[in-house]
Amino acid sequence: MNLSYSKEYEDFRHEVRSFLDENWTDADRASAPEADLQTVRGAMGGGIRKDQRATEFRKKAIARGYLYRRIPRRFGGGEQPPDALKATILAEEFRRAKAPFEIMGQGASMLAPTLVEKGSEEQCQKYVESTLLGHTAWCQGYSEPGAGSDLASLRTSAVLEGDHWVINGQKIWTSNAQEADMMFALIRTEPDKPQHDGISYFLIDMKTEGIDVRPLRQMTGEADFNEVFFDNVRVPVDSIVGERGEGWLVSRSTLKHERALIGNASLARRTFDGLIAMAQVIEVRGEKVIDDPVIRDRISTIEADLLAAEYNGYRLLTTRAKKADAGLSGLVPKLHSTNLVYKVSKLAMDILNDRGLCAPGEAIAPDMGGFSTAYMWYWGMALGGGAPNIQRNIIGERGLGLPRDDRN
Numbered sequence: 001m002n003l004s005y006s007k008e009y010e011d012f013r014h015e016v017r018s019f020l021d022e023n024w025t026d027a028d029r030a031s032a033p034e035a036d037l038q039t040v041r042g043a044m045g046g047g048i049r050k051d052q053r054a055t056e057f058r059k060k061a062i063a064r065g066y067l068y069r070r071i072p073r074r075f076g077g078g079e080q081p082p083d084a085l086k087a088t089i090l091a092e093e094f095r096r097a098k099a100p101f102e103i104m105g106q107g108a109s110m111l112a113p114t115l116v117e118k119g120s121e122e123q124c125q126k127y128v129e130s131t132l133l134g135h136t137a138w139c140q141g142y143s144e145p146g147a148g149s150d151l152a153s154l155r156t157s158a159v160l161e162g163d164h165w166v167i168n169g170q171k172i173w174t175s176n177a178q179e180a181d182m183m184f185a186l187i188r189t190e191p192d193k194p195q196h197d198g199i200s201y202f203l204i205d206m207k208t209e210g211i212d213v214r215p216l217r218q219m220t221g222e223a224d225f226n227e228v229f230f231d232n233v234r235v236p237v238d239s240i241v242g243e244r245g246e247g248w249l250v251s252r253s254t255l256k257h258e259r260a261l262i263g264n265a266s267l268a269r270r271t272f273d274g275l276i277a278m279a280q281v282i283e284v285r286g287e288k289v290i291d292d293p294v295i296r297d298r299i300s301t302i303e304a305d306l307l308a309a310e311y312n313g314y315r316l317l318t319t320r321a322k323k324a325d326a327g328l329s330g331l332v333p334k335l336h337s338t339n340l341v342y343k344v345s346k347l348a349m350d351i352l353n354d355r356g357l358c359a360p361g362e363a364i365a366p367d368m369g370g371f372s373t374a375y376m377w378y379w380g381m382a383l384g385g386g387a388p389n390i391q392r393n394i395i396g397e398r399g400l401g402l403p404r405d406d407r408n
């Protein structure tokens with residue numbers, strides 16, 4: 001396997017580095033926590049900063065075609081021919097320079113590409129650029145009590161009255177609804193049609209009268225999730241993306257982008273590197289943890305898994321570079337990488353013992369409380385974008401041709 005880049009790509013890397021050296025200075029790096037935001041909470045849609053300096057920088061990077069390469073220029077994107085290797089080099093170099101990269105969140109990573117694929121020209125003009133720059137924050141209103149894995153059974157409904165839809169019902173687990181400007185939501189508009197056909201994909205202004213956002217406290221101590229109630233919420237008739245009743249089709253596009261967002265092995269690599277750094281410092285009974293043979297055994301098992309995930313990433317990258325369809329193998333990274341981060345943070349918690357119970361930043365466990373947060377977050381991370389069992393069913397049935405699950 002040859003993992004080196006050709007001269008054309010090394011030249012491109014050089015060009016990107018020069019751009020970064022010129023436009024993102026040491027002072028910017030020192031004052032911006034952007035790279036850190038591209039972590040667990042970033043991937044779940046949290047922590048988007050509306051930061052003027054980051055915005056200026058992103059605009060320049062977009063003008064060079066470095067960011068949002070699949071989004072047309074007329075909607076504020078970088079518009080470049082698909083090139084998986086260039087996209088990888090950009091991600092690597094921006095991370096190395098700790099420069100603001102594409103915003104990872106439900107708006108920029110999921111809604112914007114969905115709008116470009118399925119939305120109207122007006123919807124794209126109105127929302128895409130401000131979303132890519134982090135000026136419009138979105139939340140995702142899919143899940144309901146009783147409609148998670150079985151999403152098509154959702155019951156929040158909209159009825160057409162004149163030139164407005166009137167929405168009633170409830171969403172749940174809505175990440176970041178407390179700070180979102182807008183929601184993209186699946187809502188039943190055709191109650192007489194079969195489940196999947198009766199749903200429309202709405203764009204809803206969160207300031208509309210009748211919307212009530214109630215936070216749900218998580219075990220991390222934060223409250224990033226919410227219940228969102230709709231009580232006779234009136235939204236304009238043109239709030240639907242795609243055709244009325246075809247929301248299920250539109251939502252497939254968003255889900256594809258969500259799984260790609262969560263399934264990146266680089267987060268597992270960073271968490272693993274943090275584990276090694278921690279094991280080199282922490283001592284138990286006068287011995288460095290890294291020298292304990294039992295811990296070394298667990299670390300090497302995890303590292304083997306991590307390398308497998310990274311090589312699978314290269315395999316997918318090669319498939320994409322050849323412009324071939326990766327098929328369902330694209331579903332594997334989400335399943336694998338969330339599992340991996342869980343294993344890394346579980347081992348970290350075992351090593352830290354009662355120190356692992358400290359909150360991030362507490363004097364007794366400086367920087368090490370981060371593992372307890374990662375450990376707790378990853379129970380949720382594995383579920384967001386579709387539960388692991390459902391992912392396994394899809395891979396088994398559609399990818400491996402196994403008999404279908406009993407749906408009764």
Ligand SMILES: Cc1cc2nc3c(=O)[nH]c(=O)nc-3n(C[C@H](O)[C@H](O)[C@H](O)COP(=O)(O)OP(=O)(O)OC[C@H]3O[C@@H](n4cnc5c(N)ncnc54)[C@H](O)[C@@H]3O)c2cc1C
Nearest residue numbers: 140141142143148149173174175380381383384385387389
């Ligand atoms: C961190 C996080 C962020 C989220 N953010 C959002 C958000 O912003 N917006 C939003 O709309 N939703 C969000 N969700 C909700 C998420 O999409 C749902 O939790 C997920 O789809 C699972 O639904 P559920 O919680 O109702 O669990 P259920 O569907 O009740 O599943 C419970 C368990 O049963 C298993 N199960 C269910 N059906 C089957 C089956 N057919 N075969 C085998 N096993 C099965 C599942 O694997 C799971 O283990 C978020 C969830 C988390 C954890």
